[in-house]
Amino acid sequence: MRSIDWIVLIGTLSYIILYGLWKSKGVNNTKDFLLGKQELKWWTIGLSIIATQASAITFLSTPGQAFEDGMRFIQFYLGMPLAMVILAAFVVPLYYKYEVYTAYQYLESRFDLRTRQLAAALFLIQRGLAAGIVIYAPAIILSNILSWNLELTILLMGAMVILYTVSGGTDAVSQTQKQQMIVILSGMFIAFLIMVNLLPDDISFGSALTIAGEMDKLNVIDFEFDLSNRYNVWSGLLGGTFLFLSYFGTDQSQVQRYLSGKSLKESRLGLIFNGLFKVPMQFMILLIGAIMFVFYQFNQPPLHFNKNSVNQIRLSEYKEAYEKLEERQTIVFNQKQVHIRNFLDAKSGGDGKDIQQARMVLDKSREEETKLRTQAKEIMGQVKSIKKAREADYVFITFILTYLPPGLVGLLIAVIFSAAMSTTASELNALATTTTIDFYQRSWAKNKEDKHYLFASKGFTILWGLIALSFAMVAGAFDNLIEAVNIVGSVFYGAILGIFLTAFFLPYIRAKAIFMGALIGEILVITVFVLDKMEKLNIAYLWLNLIGCILVILLAAGFQFLLKEPKVNVPLKNKIDQEDILDSDEV
Amino acid sequence: MSPKENQIKDRATFEDRPPFFNTWNGLYLFVLAFQIIIIFVFYLFTKYYA
Secondary structure (H helix, E strand, C coil), X not given: CCHHHHHHHHHHHHHHHHHHHHHCCCCCCHHHHHHCCCCECHHHHHHHHHXXXXXXXXXXXXXXXXXXXXXXXXXXXXXXXXXXXXXXXXHHHHHHHCCCCCHHHHHHHHCCHXXXXXXXXXXXXXXXXXXXXXXXXXHHHHHHHHCCCHHHHHHHHHHHHHHHHHHHHHHHHHHHHHHHHHHHHHHHHHHHHHHHHCCCCCCCHHHHHHHHHHCCCCCCCCCCCCCCCCCCHHHHHHHHHHHHHHHHHHCHHHHHHXXXXXXXXXHHHHHHHHHHHHHHXXXXXXXXXXXXXHHHHHCCCCCCCCHHHHHHHHCCCCHHHHHHHHHHHHHHHHHHHHHHHHHHHHHHHCCHHHHHHHHHHHHHHHHHHHHHHHHHHHHHHHCCCCCCCCCHHHHHHHHHHHHCCCCHHHHHHHHHHHHHHHHHHHHHHHHHHHHHHHHHHHHHCCCCCHHHHHHHHXXXXXXXXXXXXXXHHHHHHCCCHHHHHHHHHHHHHHHHHHHHHHHHHCCCCCHHHHHHHHHHHHHHHXXXXXXXXXXXXXXXXXXXXXXXXXXXXXXXHHHHHHHCCCCCXXXXXXXXXXXXXXXXXXX | CCHHHHHHHHHCCCCXXXXXXXXXXXXXXXXXXXXXXXXXXXXXXXXXXX
């Protein structure tokens, strides 16, 4: 990175943090710290929701995913609009009605303290682990590519987030996220424009799409129903809808974002904005990957995008074998360019026979290139010092560093930092809120002054920040840690959603039945997952959300029928707690 | 009613209309129509470039 890049990077990040601190000044009670001053408009809520979900890995890996696998990943998001409508229509009004700080508070008023704290504990485990990964994942990529010190990168990212989250609470998180999203979207758009501009003069944008389509990168929609296929319309619409209902409706890191709205209307509109904006946004990010693929058909890419791994090969006994593959790659690359242009000529000529022949020749050179890349990966697998890493994560950052002009490199690195910080800030904020409200204030230290809870909330934010940083520091020691964290999410989300849907829509089901249903349902989901891992079943992970949710609801209904728990009026205990905090504002 | 109680009541006012489509149901229908249209547009996009 050049000096101008450092100036842009430091300037952008400093501006965002100072802006967040300035906009959230005057936070001096627990309610303002945890829920904000509740003055946010729908666009701030909407951007905050998007920024919370989209971590740095979203912007680093998604273009790389399209580069490798095409745009079919977009189907993962197809259930988003429906999920947002259901939440806006049914769930948000309930949270407003019961004036909750956390989603889990509602469960106590509906069921009992045991169910509330079970759901809250599951959230803390999941998010506590995920917060570490959100920092670690971009830090390892940046340190590999830019030769930065990994620990220092993690510490820097973590310290900046802790600073403004502890200082300004929820409002600081939401205000910085608005700025971060502006930087992220502008940065990605500029990168896209430069990429299109860098295509050869004889390759128009339309031709680029034709090439991407010919090479299976524009495979956006697949209607074939296949349980083992991770991304098709049905897994997106069914599994995806349930996943998003669970994530946006029951995960405190998201619930907290829209509870800080000025009114129910603003919160609902924030969610609707997310439902309308998210799919086109992901489409654009994936399109960047598809166009980047075309760009690399005319600009020779490295044989492998992880520079650090390649450097290690060059120091190993496999150096010669790797360099031979690189020589062969150059020859294939030059031939392929001719074949692509021949294909485009044949296509514009319109003769079916010519097109077919040109396509066959092109496919052959693509096959050979794929073979060379596979061989390079096999060589890497033999060098023990090289850690397994997804190559797709390194494609976009390599493009940024190689082809973007000075200044813009700094801006795009700021995009990556912003995305990592925005997600982590929401997570720390939510972890601290849940710990304070659902455990500390509810069970461990009741009836204290407001200042006490404000101090505790800030303390828990620092504590969770330090846990996330520690976890990020050791994450590299475990090969499958990232996968493990994702699995924990998929395995538990369905059951949590089942508990919440039962609470919202099945009023005759009581506490004992839902607790037993949730427990047994969760065991069955874990069994399905284990059978899948043992290859006795073949079910993509998105379906676990749907299976978990349906199992919990059916089992709870069954237990309610068998137990015949009497219908009782459950007092809204959490409302009393809420009043305690509101009253103590005056203390 | 205290100002705080008034504030809570305002925040949870259900009758508040959306700025577009006059009713919430109208807005929700628009979002669902958007979902169907976008899947259809993606399908055409895939078909065209396949």
